[in-house]
Amino acid sequence: MATRTAAQKRAEAKMEYDAFLAECPSRQLLDRISDKWVALVLAALGGDDVYPGSDRAGGPVPMRYSELARRLAGVSQKMLTQTLRSLERDGLVTRSVTPTVPVTVTYELTGLGISLHRAIRGIKLWAETHMDEVIANRERYDAPPEG
Amino acid sequence: MATRTAAQKRAEAKMEYDAFLAECPSRQLLDRISDKWVALVLAALGGDDVYPGSDRAGGPVPMRYSELARRLAGVSQKMLTQTLRSLERDGLVTRSVTPTVPVTVTYELTGLGISLHRAIRGIKLWAETHMDEVIANRERYDAPPEG
DNA sequence: CAGGATCCCGCTAGATACTG
DNA sequence: CAGTATCTAGCGGGATCCTG
Numbered sequence: 001m002a003t004r005t006a007a008q009k010r011a012e013a014k015m016e017y018d019a020f021l022a023e024c025p026s027r028q029l030l031d032r033i034s035d036k037w038v039a040l041v042l043a044a045l046g047g048d049d050v051y052p053g054s055d056r057a058g059g060p061v062p063m064r065y066s067e068l069a070r071r072l073a074g075v076s077q078k079m080l081t082q083t084l085r086s087l088e089r090d091g092l093v094t095r096s097v098t099p100t101v102p103v104t105v106t107y108e109l110t111g112l113g114i115s116l117h118r119a120i121r122g123i124k125l126w127a128e129t130h131m132d133e134v135i136a137n138r139e140r141y142d143a144p145p146e147g
Numbered sequence: 148m149a150t151r152t153a154a155q156k157r158a159e160a161k162m163e164y165d166a167f168l169a170e171c172p173s174r175q176l177l178d179r180i181s182d183k184w185v186a187l188v189l190a191a192l193g194g195d196d197v198y199p200g201s202d203r204a205g206g207p208v209p210m211r212y213s214e215l216a217r218r219l220a221g222v223s224q225k226m227l228t229q230t231l232r233s234l235e236r237d238g239l240v241t242r243s244v245t246p247t248v249p250v251t252v253t254y255e256l257t258g259l260g261i262s263l264h265r266a267i268r269g270i271k272l273w274a275e276t277h278m279d280e281v282i283a284n285r286e287r288y289d290a291p292p293e294g
Numbered sequence: 295c296a297g298g299a300t301c302c303c304g305c306t307a308g309a310t311a312c313t314g
Numbered sequence: 315c316a317g318t319a320t321c322t323a324g325c326g327g328g329a330t331c332c333t334g
Contacts (some may be wrong), residue, residue, distance in 0.1 A: 029274035030186050036307090039177055065316055076308055081317065091284030102315045103314085112277060112284075119273040126266040127176035130259060134175075137238030137259075183327085212296055223328050228297055249295045250334085 037075055037083040039120055044071045045109045046117035062108035092116060184222055184230040186267055191218045192240060192256045193264035209255035239263060
């Protein structure tokens with residue numbers, strides 16, 4: 001088929017693309033924090049306040065699974081577990097199991113996790129500073145068609 | 148049904164959750180940069196080098212649609228257009244149409260876009276600094292089951 | 295050249311149920 | 315309490331065709 005050449009070109013381009021992305025750390029990190037819940041878990045464990053404005057650092061605070069589940073109300077167990085697993089895997093949080101009668105599992109940021117949390121708070125700061133501007137731009141863009 | 152109470156509780160929790168998230172700029176920004184291509188477009192328009200290590204700032208560089216398409220090889224027109232639209236909407240990039248024979252469309256970072264780009268480069272820096280550590284942690288985590 | 299419209303697939307998030 | 319296992323729906327995103 002004549003159409004295959006186009007498809008092939010795309011495939012090739014994609015290969016190259018994927019290749020250089022695999023090397024790019026920022027891309028990998030982006031994949032990481034792009035996970036809807038990662039930033040939120042980090043924020044929670046980092047003692048971050050959820051409300052804008054109060055940008056106090058407050059040291060990292062260990063939390064239990066159920067605490068996190070409450071804090072991130074709306075998250076499914078699946079997502080929470082999955083997120084925590086990946087964070088543990090990357091060495092951003094530690095997972096401690098205390099063999100009490102009902103098992104107790106505690107999560108806590110590692111040094112690495114804290115440093116990332118800090119970097120992300122930079123983004124948060126940007127957002128808090130400029131987000132209203134963005135909102136305004138959106139409204140202007142979505143403005144009534146007639147002028 | 149007895150099971151409905153559980154569902155309701157979840158629904159309520161989700162409502163609250165969504166409510167406070169809507170107020171949280173960092174969450175909204177996350178939604179923004181979570182889009183697979185946003186960061187890459189920003190990087191391209193920001194004159195960022197794709198390769199790690201070379202973290203030179205190099206001023207923002209205007210690019211045409213086709214240039215961007217080439218730069219982000221592998222992206223579909225749909226995604227590229229969609230991404231550029233949302234960025235334009237948020238006032239992060241400008242879109243200039245020059246009515247030449249074949250239409251010429253140029254995209255460029257706005258001041259706002261530049262500032263976000265800068266913030267994201269902070270993350271990039273973190274990644275370049277700590278990513279190898281993360282990789283190592285992963286390998287350790289995925290290590291052979293036997294000791 | 296830049297991008298709109300459409301079809302469609304795959305993945306992933308979410309809900310439910312079960313377990314140690 | 316802290317998960318695991320399974321099923322499913324929704325939609326993000328890619329491919330293709332078409333337009334100005």
